[in-house]
Amino acid sequence: MVADVWNRLRTAAPRGATALIADSALGALFLALYLAERLVVAPLPSASLPAALACGLGIAAGLALRRRTPLPAFVLGATALVAGVIVAAPSVLAPYANQIGVYSVGLHATRRWARWGLVLTIIYIAAYFVAVRPTPRPASIGGVVFVWLLTWLVGYGTARRREEQLVARRLMRRQAVTEERARIARELHDLVGHTVSLMLVQAGAGRRVLDRDPAKARELLLGLEQTGRAALAELDRVLGVLRRDSPGDDGETGQPGLAGLPELAGRMTEAGIEVRVQIDPKPPELPHSLDLSAYRIVQEALTNALKHGDATSATVTVRHDGGSLDIDVRDDGRGSPPGYQPGRGLLGIGERVALFGGTLWHGPAGAGGFRLRAVLPLPTSSALSPGGVAASSEGGGPSSGDGPSAEREGPVT
Structure with missing residues (x-):
């Protein structure tokens, strides 16, 4: 009671x-x-x-x-x-x-x-x-002094440990907030930057052919409308992930992944850059976060090729060797100047790759254009070779003759 x-x-x-x-x-x-x-x-x-x-x-x-x-x-x-x-x-x-x-x-x-x-x-x-x-006898006095000082020391030490734990919790909360803000920035940059770039290209192409080819202009405007609708739907999904309002929702449902690369290639082709996608062999079912990051890496690389490289074609190759996912994007654009520095787009790709402990390389392609390669280690449960034997995760740079093998940063945003 x-x-x-x-x-x-x-x-x-x-x-x-x-x-x-x-x-x-x-x-x-x-x-x-x-x-x-x-x-x-x-x-x-x-x-x-x-x-x-x-x-x-x-x-x-x-x-x-x-x-x-x-x-x-x-x-x-x-x-x-x-x-x-x-x-x-x-x-x-x-x-x-x-x-x-x-x-x-x-x-x-x-x-x-x-x-x-x-x-x-x-x-x-x-x-x-x-x-x-x-x-009292001196021995008794000494014992009392020892016990009382030890009592103070125990209290003082406990207080200092609590202070250290409080500081550690604050730093962890601050780090969590910083990481969450960076994640939000990456998602919004990849989504909005990609979509706005496509819409600007389609709108510009439509304006140029509006008078001499109305049918082509209508086709471009239709593509522009579809791009906008798709962007709104994806933006709604992204905001849903960030808010996580639905009970029992893990926040990943409906997010794009490697299965959406053909659709992404179609949108890019409509915008003026012919994109070929090759996924060989078909990777196993990936964790949502890894699948989404792989899609965003390709999306940002293609957006850079269209927006900054003036490329007319690009090739996307995704390979699964059992222990890692190898993403290779090449375009035939004007490449990059010597000593280029990375912008928000490539920095965001680097952050995504670093989250999974992978490796990233980007720079001039051998015969012109720009190349980006990301190697993402697969989780143990998914890291199985086609024969069912677990394979080690190894991520190397491009093969000989394709450019430097060291990891680089670039200026493309």
Whole structure:
């Protein structure tokens, strides 16, 4: 019954109020035991009883305030403890209450005030043994000093560990937010950048043929409309993934993957760049995140070829060797200037590849144009060769004669 009442109070009251209630209960318990000691177990003379009871109230108040104001509460309780041995016989219970105060200073006070608490602890120990009669043996004094300092050290060390854990949790939350923002930026950049590039190309082509070939213009406008509708549908899916409103929805349903590459190639061909897709052999069922990232890598590479490379054709090759997924995109555009620097698009591809521990290479193709190759290791459960034997994950650079084999970054966005 008492436990039920306490649980209801703890749930209803704020955290600080709950701690104050618990400490007040501890102070009241000590005061009740202290009164029993002073009045029944070891009765005091009536002359010294009022002063002893006042000291007991001071120690109880220190216990009640030990978390709200740790150092003042300790000073109050320790002062009452020393005063108690001056006005009356030493109490058996009072030193243990003071030990709780010492622990509380180390645990709940700030670093600065906790260290002052250590200094005050030594002072109050010295004052106690000066006031108490008869004076204990040096060995007993040394034992008390050791125990009290150890008590402070335990509280102080616990507080510092809690601070370190709090800092670590904050850093983890900040890192999680940063990673989530980067993920959102990648998704929106890949989706919006790709779609807007296609729509701009289609709109420009339609404007050029509007007067001399209305039928072609209508075809381009129809493609523009279909691209816009598809973009809206995919944007809605992306926002659904980011919000994850639906109970039981893992946020991956409906996201594009390698199976959507032929449709992507069709849209790119309508925009003016002929795209050929070859997937050999057909990869096993991939995790949603890996499947989506592979699709986005190809999408961004083709968008770069259309928007920045002025390419007229591109080839997409996806191979599965059992341990990794090899994505190769080549175009016949104008390539890249020497010493080029990466933009948001290639940086986003690099981030996607890095998330899976893969390798990325991009740079000029052998006979002109631009080439991008990404190797993504497959999870163990999917890393099976066609014969069913687990294969190791190895990701190398392009073969000899196709350009540098080192990983590079590029300026294309």
